[in-house]
Amino acid sequence: MDPLKCNAAVAVVGAGAMGAGIAQVVAQAGHPVRLLDQSPGAAARAVATIDQRLARQVAKGRLDEASRQAIHGRLQPVEHLHELRDSALVIEAIAENLAAKQQLFAELEALCTDDCILASNTSSLSITALAAGLRRPQRLLGLHFFNPAPLMALVEVVPGLASDPGIVQCLHQTLLDWGKQPVRARSTPGFIVNRVARPFYGESLRLLQEGAADCATLDALLREAGGFAMGTFELTDLIGQDINDRVTCSIYEAYYADPRFQPSLIQQELVAAGHLGRKSGQGFYSYAEGAQRPPIQQLHSNAKISDCVLEGDLAWAMPLVQRLEQRGIQVLRRDGPGLLRVGDAVLVPSDGRLASQRARDSGQGNLVLLDLAADYQQATRLAISCNAGIQPHALDQAVALLQQAGLQVSRLSDTPALAVLRTVAMLANEAADALLQGVASAADIDLAMRLGVNYPLGPLAWAERLGLGHLLQVLENLQGAYGEDRYRPSLLLRRRVAEGRNLHD
Structure with a gap:
C-alpha cells in the first residue's frame, strides 16, 4: 500500500x-x-x-x-x-x-x-x-x-x-x-527498546544493592567509560522511578518471572516512599534547590611510572596500550597470556570472574581487573577491582599507570565483570535473544537502541567488537559467579560462536 x-x-x-x-x-x-x-x-x-x-x-x-x-x-x-x-x-x-x-x-x-x-x-x-x-x-x-x-x-x-x-x-x-x-x-513484551534496555537499569541497580559502588560513581562510569549519555540513576530519576519500575514489572510478569527482568527492591522502596526522581524533588539524587551531587569515588596516586610490560595481547583492551604509549609510557612487549605488568601489579581485562578467583586460578598475588571502555582513546574514567590481599603499593602502581594515561580511576568491590563490561554484556545478550526469537532484525535492533535510548553503539555491534567468544566467556563466568539463570548466555550467541559467525551475518 x-x-x-x-x-x-x-x-x-x-x-x-x-x-x-x-x-x-x-x-x-x-x-x-x-x-x-x-x-x-x-x-x-x-x-x-x-x-x-x-x-x-x-x-x-x-x-x-x-x-x-x-x-x-x-x-x-x-x-x-x-x-x-x-x-x-x-x-x-x-x-x-x-x-x-x-x-x-x-x-x-x-x-x-x-x-x-x-x-x-x-x-x-x-x-x-x-x-x-x-x-x-x-x-x-x-x-x-x-x-x-x-x-x-x-x-x-x-x-x-x-x-x-x-x-x-x-x-x-x-x-x-x-x-x-x-x-x-x-x-512481544517491551518490543525492542523497552525489552533490550532492561539490563542497563537492572545491572547498576544490582551493583548498588550489593555495595559495589555508590550511585554517583556507577553513573560516572557508564558516562565517562561506557559512553552512555546518562548513568542509570540519573536517567531513572529523569524518567520517573515509578514509570521505570512499572515497565520493568510489566515485562517481568509478561515473561513469566524470567529472572533476567527481575525488578529491583531498591527501586520499589523509592517508589513506596514517593521518591520518584526529578518530578518529586527526590530520587536517587536530591533535586532540592542548592542540592549538590555526591562526590564520585576515585583513587589517586602520586607515583610516577615510566614503563610497563605487555605480555601477549589484551584483546579488546589493546587500545589502552596505545593510549599509554601516546602519553609517553614505554611499553615493553613480550609473549605471554595477555596482561600488563607495572611494578608488582598485574593488570588484565575482566573476563567476568571475581578478581580473587582469578588471582587464585592464575597464581597472581597483586591482580587488578580492568573494566571495559567504549573508546579507550576518549574515555576519561575507568573502573578497576582487585583481589583480596593485594599489596597497597602494587595497587598504587596500577592507579599511577592509569592516571598517567589521563584516566580517573574508580575502584569497585570485587564484583563479577565490573560495571561497563557487565552492562554491555547483558545488553548484548538480551539483544541476541531478541534476534533469536525473531523480535526484529539485527540491523533494526541496533538502530532502535542507538536512536531510541541514545546508546553509543548498537548492542549487537558492540558484541562483535568485543568478540563473541570473549562475550560468551564473560556471561558464562557471570553465571558461574552468581549461580543464577539471569546470566544465562543466549542460545544464538553460543550458536554463532560455534559456527564462527557474527550476529549480523
Whole structure:
C-alpha cells in the first residue's frame, strides 16, 4: 500500500506529553490533525503548548512564521469522539491500561469507516490482545513513538498476529514521509527498546544493592567509560522511578518471572516512599534547590611510572596500550597470556570472574581487573577491582599507570565483570535473544537502541567488537559467579560462536 496522502485527516486520542508530541509531528508533516482528550479543555491546552514550542523555534531561526501558522492551523482540538469519524488514521496515546485501550478501539471501530487505520502508541502491551475483540483486527497495529516525539526519530512499528501486511507497509512508508525512522518489531513484551534496555537499569541497580559502588560513581562510569549519555540513576530519576519500575514489572510478569527482568527492591522502596526522581524533588539524587551531587569515588596516586610490560595481547583492551604509549609510557612487549605488568601489579581485562578467583586460578598475588571502555582513546574514567590481599603499593602502581594515561580511576568491590563490561554484556545478550526469537532484525535492533535510548553503539555491534567468544566467556563466568539463570548466555550467541559467525551475518 502507498503511504497516507498528505491531506488525509489523522486523529490523536490522548493529549498528554506523548499525544501532543505525536500531534505536532503529524501536523508538521502536513496532515490536518484532530486532537482529543477525555479531560475537558486538555486538547486545547495541548495545542496552545505546541504553538508555544513552535514560536520558540521561530525565535531561534529554526522555523519561519508562515510555517508556524500553517502547522497551528492544521491542529484542531475536539471534545467528542464522533468528531473523529472521517479520519484516515487514529493514533491512540492514552494511559497504559489494556481494558481502557480495548474499549476505545471498540468505539472507534464502530464509529470510523472500514478503511480507517487504527494504531496504538503502547510501549509494552500486546498489539494482538488490543485487536482481539475487534470485528476487523487486521487494521490495528502499534506505532510506538519515543518522547519527545517531535525530536526523537525512532518509531517502533509493531504488527499483531492479525495485522494486515499492507497496512504495516503503508504506515512504514508514511513514517518515512514524516521524517521518522521506523523499525519493525514483533508484538512481544517491551518490543525492542523497552525489552533490550532492561539490563542497563537492572545491572547498576544490582551493583548498588550489593555495595559495589555508590550511585554517583556507577553513573560516572557508564558516562565517562561506557559512553552512555546518562548513568542509570540519573536517567531513572529523569524518567520517573515509578514509570521505570512499572515497565520493568510489566515485562517481568509478561515473561513469566524470567529472572533476567527481575525488578529491583531498591527501586520499589523509592517508589513506596514517593521518591520518584526529578518530578518529586527526590530520587536517587536530591533535586532540592542548592542540592549538590555526591562526590564520585576515585583513587589517586602520586607515583610516577615510566614503563610497563605487555605480555601477549589484551584483546579488546589493546587500545589502552596505545593510549599509554601516546602519553609517553614505554611499553615493553613480550609473549605471554595477555596482561600488563607495572611494578608488582598485574593488570588484565575482566573476563567476568571475581578478581580473587582469578588471582587464585592464575597464581597472581597483586591482580587488578580492568573494566571495559567504549573508546579507550576518549574515555576519561575507568573502573578497576582487585583481589583480596593485594599489596597497597602494587595497587598504587596500577592507579599511577592509569592516571598517567589521563584516566580517573574508580575502584569497585570485587564484583563479577565490573560495571561497563557487565552492562554491555547483558545488553548484548538480551539483544541476541531478541534476534533469536525473531523480535526484529539485527540491523533494526541496533538502530532502535542507538536512536531510541541514545546508546553509543548498537548492542549487537558492540558484541562483535568485543568478540563473541570473549562475550560468551564473560556471561558464562557471570553465571558461574552468581549461580543464577539471569546470566544465562543466549542460545544464538553460543550458536554463532560455534559456527564462527557474527550476529549480523
